[in-house]
Amino acid sequence: MEEHVGQLWHRLITRAAATHYPQAAVELTEISKAVGVLFRALGGDGGLRVEATTATAHGARRTWLHRIAGTHQQVELCWRDAELLRLPARIDWFPKKNLNRDLYLWLAALAAGNIDHSLPWFELNQELTKKTLHRFPGLQPRYERLVEALLALRPELRHLPPDEAAAEQAIQQALRQPGSVAELPAAKRPAQPVPLWLHPSPPINTSSDVTVSDDDATTKQSGSETVDDKRRRRGERTEMPDGNKGLLAFRLESLFSMADYTKVDRCTDDEEDTEAAKKALDDMDMVSVARDNKPAKTSLRFDLDLPAPAYDDTPLGEGILLPEWDYKMQQLRPDYCCLQPMLATTAQPVALPSNLKRTAHHLRRQFEALIPKRVWHKGQQDGSEIDLDAYLLHVTERHSGRVSAERGLYRDFRGGSRDLACLLLADLSLSTDAWVNNKARVIEIIRDSLFLFAESLGATGDQFAMYGFSSRHRSHVRFHTIKTFEQSYDATVRGRIQAIKPGFYTRMGTAIRHASTLLSQQKVSQPLLLLLTDGKPNDLDQYEGRYGVEDTRMALHEARKLGLQPFCVTIDEKASDYLPHIFGTNSYVVIRNPSELPRELPLLYARLTQLT
Structure with missing residues (x-):
């Protein structure tokens, strides 16, 4: 009974304290594409991705109703760094949906300006607002509507202490006439958040953490459920808890007790109720992440360590030194990466898998009919x-x-001449070991795609080569030879396709540079560089996030200077966040249903080479 009454009270007081308008809310997922296009069109950095921001405590005065309900302690505000444009996951400040949508677009335009971090927050936002309205006067009516709606929500001056009232009055004046107020009067408490401005102190993580990439994770089991929560969280690295330290925090009636904070291991305590788990996550101001300190069953870790030489593929040569682009320094680092050509040791000649024979026969007939007569x-x-x-x-x-x-x-x-050559470069990183719709692994889909691709091109007589790549740090980029331009497609090549396996990471730029060199040696009028991947560039060192994206983009720029035609085929659902910046808007395609990739890849090649 007490629990039931408590739930009723919670719903009642929370509803009474609510000041936002959920019925008019606009989600970032609804408008992220439009925001991204506007941000880049107004001069924003094309390499930044649009993602949800982190809720932070604002410290401003709360009403007694808010304090009783325990709400309005945090706020999501816009800010920008070298990697991301961070916007609220949801905006419901205003009672009209079009105003909430306008706020997203205004923040994108504001963040597209040149941010001078040396200026104080109050002066910086006024300067940004003034310059944005000057450069794009068409935004003036939208800004005025937003200011009018926001001022109606700001606290009344007569209800504030004198110091807070002076600060609030300065903010309201700065909103009406940007640049008209030189400085923000001092007050004991911070002013109420200003959603039309950038964050006064973004939560930048200064710890010496090592980023964990998507590939550095345990493969999801078949049948597992994934909940995609778009809201961004604040996180920290910590040591794995041992469960033996700390005191229990408790409340006895109205008596509170001081207690030590105890780390709780949630790694092995899976929550079956996903809604309950998500609510528990929402209640956390900081999410602590630690590596499991349980002893491994074997000393050979496939995803982190190189296999023993007796079980590894055969290296071809001593390795090739290649440069890498450092976007922060805006220069190539010469001989920075070592690419190691590899050949599958255990590959044995095999026939085409029986489950692909019917599709391969159909594709061969299609391609044979399309050969110039x-x-x-x-x-x-x-x-x-x-x-x-x-x-x-x-x-x-x-x-x-x-x-x-x-x-x-x-x-x-x-017959008519087809003066072209195609090099297919397949991503063989550890992420390809994941399951698709609980039916097949990504690596199996890639393997079938390579089989059917080779069967189709074998019918046309076109020149083609196939390679795979993965990496573990810049000193070991693995470049697997499947078929060279000089080799014919036969049982030996099929054996190498059958032998491909997932492992390590995705240093994409290095692999593209070497593939470009191989393809440029084919003296043809139409050289096609076809990249097959399931994710974005990443590796153990700094090769993740913006760094990896910019190096891959530069590698493709170098390929185009050699006269090559790069094109990317991906099954990554989030590819539209980064591939337009890397490849351009017309040089990639996302296969929404990965199981269709084996059949779609040859047909895509036919369209790219104008066979159809």
Whole structure:
């Protein structure tokens, strides 16, 4: 009974203390694409991704109702760093949905400006607002509507202490006329948050953490459930708890007791109720992450350590030194990465898997029908027989004294020429060991795709090569040879496709640079560099986030300077957040249903090379 009454009281007091408008809320997921386009169109850094921000404590005065309900302690405000444009996951400040949507667009425009971090928060936001309205006067009506709606929500001056009232009055004046107030009057408490401005003190993590990438994780088991929560969290690295230290915090009636904080191991205590687990996450101001300190069953860790030489693929040569682009220094680091060509040791010649034979037969027939038909080529300098029309014209000109020395007198019966070559580069990182729809692993889908791709191109006679790549630090980028341009597609190549396996990370830029060198050596008019991946660039060192994205982008720029045509095929659902910046808007495709990739990849090649 007490629990039931407590729940009723909680709902009642929370509803009474609510000041936002959930019925008019706009989610970041609804508008992220429009925000990203506007941000970049107004001069914002194209390399920044749009993501949800972190809720932070504001410290401003709360009403007695808010204090009783325990709400309004944190707020989500916009801010920007070298990696991300961070916006609230949800905006419901205003009673009208169009105003909440306008606030998203205004914040994107504000953040696109040149931020001078040396200026105080109050002066900086006024300066940014003034410059944004000056550069884009069309935003003025929208800004005025937002200011009018926000001022109606700000606290009344007569209800505030004198020092807080002076600060609030200065903020309201600065909102009405940006740049008109030189400084913010001092007050004992911080002013109420200003959602039209950038964050006064963004929660930047200064700890010496090592970023854990998506590939550095345990593969999800078949049948597991994933809850995708778009809200960003604050996190910290900590040691794994032992469960033996600390005192229990408790409340006895109205008596509170001081207690030590105890770390709780949630790694092995899976919550079956996902809603309850999500609520528990929402209640945390800081999420602590630690590595499990349980002893491993084996000393050979597939995802972190290199396999023993007896079980590894055969290295070809001593390695190739390649540069890497440092976007912060805006220069290439020469000989910074070592790429190691590899050849599968255990690969044995195999036949095409029986489950692919029917599809492969259908694709081969399609591709054979699309090969340019054999026709008579007349007026040739050399050929299989005399071109009678050209010969009679030659005799006529000879009698008239006008002989063309360039005229060919032969004709030849042959097919049309296709002056092209394709290099397919497949991502073989550890993330490809994940399951898709609880039916197949990504690596199996990639393997089937390579089989059908090779079967289809084998029917056209086009030049093609296939390689795979993964990495573990810049000193060990693995480049797996599956088929070279000089080799024919046969059972040996099929054996290498069958032998591919997932492992390590995704140093994409290094692999692209070497693949570009191999492809540029083929003297053709249409060289196609086809990248097949399931995720974004990452590795153990600083090669993650913006650094990896910018290096990959530079590697593709170098490939285009060599005359190559790069194109990316991905099954990453979040690829639209970063691939347009890396490849460009028309040089990638996202396969929404990964199981369709094996069949779609050859057909995509046909469209790219204008077979259809």
